[in-house]
Structures are given as C-alpha cells and as structure tokens.
Amino acid sequence: MIRPLQTLRQKPWLTQASEQLNLIPEVDSVAAARIALRFILAVVGVLFFLFVITYLARSQYPDFQSLAGAPWQPFTDTSRLWLNTSFLILASAAMQAGIWSAQQERQNRTIGFVSAAVFFTVLFLFAQLQLWQQLSQLGFYISTNPANSYFYLLTAVHGLHLVGGLIVLGYLASKTWAVDSVTAIAKPLQLCATYWHFLLGVWMVLFALLASSPQTINALAAMCGF
C-alpha cells in the first residue's frame, strides 16, 4: 500500500509510548527546497497545461490558422525551431554535467559547466527573441491570428520561467562564492538542474504543439472533446 494511504489510516487517538513514534527525520534546507521545487513544478506544469488546453480549444474555431502544415507557414520547416531547441538541450546537459563535476569535487569543471549552461540558456532566449523578430518581419504579428498570439504568448511565458531560473542560479552562485566549496553547491544545483530539465520538457511539448499540422491539432483537440 502506498504511504499516503497508510498515513490516512493511522488512528491518532490511540496513545503510543514515545519510543513507538515515527519521529520526523532531521531536515536540512535542501530537503525543504526540494519539496518546494516539486510544488513549483506542479504549479508551472498546471500553468502550461492550461495554456495548451486553451490552445487546443481555440484551434477549433474557424479563424485559427496553424503555424505549420501549409508550405508558406513558418513552422512547416522546423529547422529553426530545432536550432533553438538544441541550445536548451545543451544548457540542460551542461547543468547535469556540472552536478556530476560538483559531486566529484572538481571545482573548475563545475564552474565551467554551469557557466556553459547559463551561456546556452541566454543564447536560447536571444534565439527565441530573434525568432519573434523573424516572424513579425514575415507578417505574423501577435494579433493577426490566434495561432500567432499563442506562439508569442507561450514562448514569452516559457522564457520568463527560464529568466526566473537564471536569477535563482545567480543567487545560488553568489552564496557558493562566499562559501568557496564546490561540494556545497552539488545538492542545490541538482534542484536547479531538475528545473532546467523540466523547462526543456515543457519546451518540447510547446515545440510539438506549435509545429503540428492542422490535422494533428484537430486530432488532439478531438481527443480532448473539443
């Protein structure tokens, strides 16, 4: 039986001798942050889930023109999206490599990998901004079609989450700088990496959605009952 159910079946009105108590384990700051991160991921997950659901619902109205499918639509050729995605994949990979280095107490390599992660994240953000610019130059303005609106909105919200991640990483780096010990950063860095991987996953979903043909979107919408 899973633990929550066991917990809910306890009979607290029965008194127990103190040695039988399940004492709460000693908890450190990282464990608290880990719990908080899980909730943050849940909140961010719900946020994007709702955006995606509304995207599918909105796609079923006649004025919706998907950004992929027809040859003249910008995301029929996904090479540019893949280029941007590769930056984020590299950022995520560098972050993971940073953790492994920190666990092996290799300070310079850790700093190098984390810096690379920051670099690729910033590169991804600039690449996304440039994609905005390209689309608007092609006449795909934010309010000309709901699919365009969603593209700008989803990429902006996703980008802002990455910026939030960079701020937290910066705070962590400044704290570690003061401590001057790379092992101290390993655990909190793991939390940052989880957040990065999660945002990479979110971006892959958004990518798939934005680059889907009208037929695929219609099929997805039908599955959701729209």
Next chain:
Amino acid sequence: MQHTAIADQIDTMHDPDTFITKYVWSQDHKVIAIQYGLTAVFVGLVALVLSALMRLQLGFPDSFDFIDPNSYLQFVTMHGMIMVIYLLTALLLGGFGNYLIPLMIGARDMVFPYMNMLSYWTYLLSVIVLLASFFVPGGPTGAGWTLYPPQAILQGTPGYDWGIILMLASLAIFIIAFTMGGLNYVTTVLQARTHGMTLMRMPLTIWGIFTATVLGLLAFPALLVSAIMMMLDKVIGTSFFMPALVSMGESLDYTGGSPVLFQHLFWFFGHPEVYIVALPAFGMVSDVLATHARKNIFGYRMMVWAIVAIGGLSFVVWAHHMYVSGMHPAFGFFFATTTLIIAVPTAIKVYNWVLTLWRGNIHFTVPMLFAIGFIFTFTHGGLTGLFLGNVTIDLPLSDTYFVVAHFHMVMGVSPIMVLFAAIYHWYPLITGRMFSDTLGKAHFWFTFLGTYAIYLPMHYIGVLGVPRRYFAMGDTDFIPESAQTLNASITISALIVGLSQLIFLYNIFWSLRYGEKAAHNPWGATSLEWQTKDVPPHHGNWGDKLPQVYRWAYDFSVPGAKEDFIPQNHPVSPEEHTAGEAS
C-alpha cells in the same frame, strides 16, 4: 545544516532588533500574519461600504443621486472581488495560515521566511493596484466579479479602459503573492513538523489550511492564464476570448475568440476557490468546536478524509456555474453528478460537527457562538447549493437573487462566521489580552440574526424571479410590489449588520489596551500554539527547545485525567498507554 525552522538551538535565528526589521520588513510569521490580517480587514471594510452603497440603491431606488447605473455595477464588482480574493483568501491563508502553521506544528517559523515577507509585500502591492482603480479615469471595472468577456473590455461597461487593466494586473500580482506564501505553507507543513507531530496528529485547522493551499497552488494558475490572455485581448488586440463583433455600430478587429473558454478557465479556478476559502474555515471551526465543547472532534480520520476528498472533487465541478452558458448539454449531467457527490463528504463534516456537540460540555463562549452559528449558515447555504447543482432547477433560478443568497450564505457569511470565531478564539494568544465578552456576544447576535434577516428574504425574491445585477427593476410585470418592500427590509438589515461590525472593531482595539490580561491557555486548549512559554509567543516561538508531541490534538475530557484536557506535548503515562492498547 539543519533547517532553522526546526532547530533546537536558535542561535541561527537573529532576533530583529530595530523597529523596521521587527514590524515592517519582518520575517517573523506572526508579524507577517498580522500584516496580512490588518490589510485584509482594511480592504474588507472598503468592500463592506461598497455593499452598503449597492444595498441603498436596491432598497431605495431613485433616492440617491450619487449612485448611477455605472457606479452601481462598479460597487457590485469590486465588492465581490475584494471579498472573495483580497479579504477571505488573504485573511484565511495569509493571516491565519501564517500565524497558526508554525505554532500548531511546533516549528519556529516558516521554512522560507524571506519569501514569506515578500509574499506579504507583493499582496499589499496587489491591493494598492486594485484600489488605485478607484482613482483612474472611468473608475474601477464594473464587469461583475467574474469579468466575463466580451463585455468586460468593451465600451459601455464601466471601467472598460483602465479599470479592467488594473483589475487584471492586480489579480496577477496577487497570484504571485499567493504562490510565494503557498509554497511556504505546504513546505512548512511537510518539512518542519516537530518531533512526534505526525500528519495524522495535526489539528484539523492545519489539514484545512494545507489542503486549501494545495488547491490554491493548482487553481490560481487558471486565473492567471485567463488574466494574461484577457489582458492581451484588451491591450494588444489578440482574440483569445473576444469574438468577432460589432460594438457601438462599429465592426471591431477581433476575429472570433471564445468567451465560453474564458468561463471554463475562470470557473476552473473559481470553484476550487470556494473550497480554498471553505477548507481552512472547516478546519478552524472543528478546533473551536472541540475546544469549547470539551470533547474530541467526532470522526477525526473521516474529517481528514473529507477535507482531502472535497479538495480533489472541487476540481471536477466547475461547470455547474455554466449551465446557461451554452456549453454541451451532456456536460450538465456530468457536472450535476459530481456536484451532488461533493455534497457527501461535506455532509459528513456537518454531521461530525453536530455529533461533536452531542453530549459535549458546551461552553457558550463568543468563539463557540460563532462556530455554532456557522453550522446553521453553512447548512442552509449548502442545501440551496444542492438545489442549484441540478440543471433543471438551476435554469430558472440562474442569475436571480436566489443564487446571490445561496453563495453569500455558503461562502460569504459562513467563512466570515468562522473568521470571527477564530479571531475571538486566538485573540488572547495573539495579543495577550482578553476581549470584552459582552461586546463579543452583542456582535454575534447582531451578525447572526442580521444575516438571516438579509438572506432568507433574498432567497424568496430570487424565487420570485428578481434578477441579480440590475440597477433598478423598473416596471416588471411578474415581480410583485411586495418584492420592493422586502428589498427595503433587506437593506435596513444589511445596514444594521454593517454598523454592528463597529462593535467588533471597537472591541478588538479597546481590548488591546484595556482588556483583561489573558491567562496562559485560557480556553484549556490542547494544541501546541497554546503551549508556548510566552503569550504572545516571542520570536522563535519555543525558547531553547522545540516541543515534543506525544498525542493528537483532541484529548479532551479523557476519563481518569486530572484536567479536562491533555496538551499535545504532555507525555503519555504507562497506564494511559496500556489503556490505549486495550481499546
């Protein structure tokens, strides 16, 4: 390093030593709670005045020049939004959540005190942005608290220009504030409980606040999504929700968005919001009832299960607010069924409260009066909810005063009754003083009888078919003259209830200075917050050592015990342990 919130040694907790760090930029959960509480009460009083203004118009139409149709709609909108979000949610979770969580679970503070402080100041910013809308051209939005597009952002609706923008911005800021606070509450409950405080030993107050916070964290994103998308529709001209339409004889640029989509999003947040408000109230009222009836809460485990079940079910009932929206009729069947199912755990809770009182040693203290009052108002509000949950009954009653009366009873009056019970119950702990019992009882009877004088006739005029949101009825054949007489009576009752809140305010502020000094644990409560060394508790709450918990929070009137309550941190005697095994 062990986390400061649960460390035995408090060397790492720097006592705030200046006025600024102690009372303004404070990271102490108790001070933040009071900051949240005072701000929420202030903005709630603004909303109370707005309701008095709208009642004046309804009770005595054509008598007040300063209320025109536009300002009437603005009063309605701002009253609703402030009460639901900025008063109830903020006071129950930001106020009581902050004050009680660390104290009731035996922690020194929240696990992220700095973020907790940020949460309050962000909340204050959201309130300032909201209130600023009273002072911009066009005034605040008058779109109704549900802010339905397309009318919310179209010319013709009051505040369609700046008012709605500030409202949406304020909501977004509030959600950021709530998320920061909410992350703290759930993490603190899960990570910072003291030794022996298992989840099933937590008082129901904490279960209520914890579950409501989880609901809030998962439901507020829906409001954020709808606020962002509507803001873009308004400011940039996107068409997420705005259909292609002609306004004031002019064809607009919107290309065919879906207003119903907004309604789904709004109510995906809006219905859990009812329980975000109700669950902490359920928890607190359970603790007040048990303490003042000197009896263990009836069916503790079932109460916890019911809280969790209600929390889960609250996410699958939202479209019962949308039976008349034009959604697919099959949805009505599904959502009516889930709505009726959610009544089951809710009814279990009501039975358990009543059974807690059954053969208890009931002390009619002020908190107890409000708690019992809550059982009445909540049962009445809940039962009319069963009417409205059925599609066939909802259709004729939709958008009438029956709905207004229902939701005011169930999520207006009821949580407010609990809030008063809670304020009176924990006042001695928070301030170290007792309030005036006589004034408290006067406040109760004015409020309790007054709300019935308001809402019972309101159900009736709803059944007559009087529509809500109308500035004036005019000549409407199917509404008898007598409905207007009832409306005048409701208004007079509302004004009396509104004014009687001055008794409460006077009592609270007078007692701060002149109230009798509170004894340690004056109600004989078992939960940890009353077992602190100092009253009110000092920074760090517990002195050098954290409390050790040995039992649940409801050991009242235990046979053979010296007193009629045994605090949670009281060790278990060998005899008691043997008796426990035998049972």
